[in-house]
Amino acid sequence: MRPAPIAVALDAPDLETAARWASLVTPHVSTIKVGLELYLRYGPEVIASVRGASGVDIFLDLKLHDIPNTVAGAARAVGRLRPAILTVHAAGGPAMISEAVQALPDTRIAAVTVLTSLSEADLERIGLAGPPGDAVRRLAAMAVGAGAQALVCSPQEVAAVRGEVGPDITLITPGVRPAGSGSQDQARVATPEQAFADGADLLVIGRPITGSADPGAAAAGIAAALRRSAAAGDRRV
Numbered sequence: 001m002r003p004a005p006i007a008v009a010l011d012a013p014d015l016e017t018a019a020r021w022a023s024l025v026t027p028h029v030s031t032i033k034v035g036l037e038l039y040l041r042y043g044p045e046v047i048a049s050v051r052g053a054s055g056v057d058i059f060l061d062l063k064l065h066d067i068p069n070t071v072a073g074a075a076r077a078v079g080r081l082r083p084a085i086l087t088v089h090a091a092g093g094p095a096m097i098s099e100a101v102q103a104l105p106d107t108r109i110a111a112v113t114v115l116t117s118l119s120e121a122d123l124e125r126i127g128l129a130g131p132p133g134d135a136v137r138r139l140a141a142m143a144v145g146a147g148a149q150a151l152v153c154s155p156q157e158v159a160a161v162r163g164e165v166g167p168d169i170t171l172i173t174p175g176v177r178p179a180g181s182g183s184q185d186q187a188r189v190a191t192p193e194q195a196f197a198d199g200a201d202l203l204v205i206g207r208p209i210t211g212s213a214d215p216g217a218a219a220a221g222i223a224a225a226l227r228r229s230a231a232a233g234d235r236r237v
Helices: 015-025 036-042 045-051 068-081 094-103 120-126 132-145 158-165 192-197 215-232
Strands: 004-009 029-035 057-064 085-089 108-112 150-152 170-173 202-205
Touching (some): 004 015, 004 215, 015 045, 029 036, 029 202, 045 057, 057 068, 068 085, 068 094, 094 108, 094 132, 108 132, 108 170, 132 150
Parallel strands (some): 004 029, 004 202, 029 057, 057 085, 108 150
């Protein structure tokens, strides 16, 4: 049985906890996500620790955002870690995205459109025109035009983004919460089943798994529910 298309966000307080969580969930999920806080605290060591001998895909979620030359250099610097996915901010513009893609040809560069923590009111305050759905579609089209192979968007926009960019772009959705879970600091959320049905390829799930008493069992349960839902909708997991 293939691991489910879930990236478990390892927002752990220390390296030992991150490695333990990773070992518990990797039998059930395809991907481990290492975010900015954990990477800045432990550096490249964290990648080896959470990858272990499993060969699980590493999603390095650094959300790079700087001038094109600097982002290209940063992408090359993490290339030796062999991440499957590396994030950049779509708002950095097409030249920045293109430089990252060229710098790291063996890694999928994922452009983050609009953070799932941002509401429509937040977008107005920072001067990003239009409701979230419109802003996400504009950024998605621009990023793909610049060479991005993947996009990060909330599950509430994933169907529209799929219609915008077609079937060949990997769509990654944070803000995924199993039914009954709290939304925490996420403003635009959906269940794993709904996000996958709407066209997501990789679901980012953190606290509903890592905050449970048994992260491995939690990951297995969500993976099983996703497979049942996909089978009912005639989509393979």
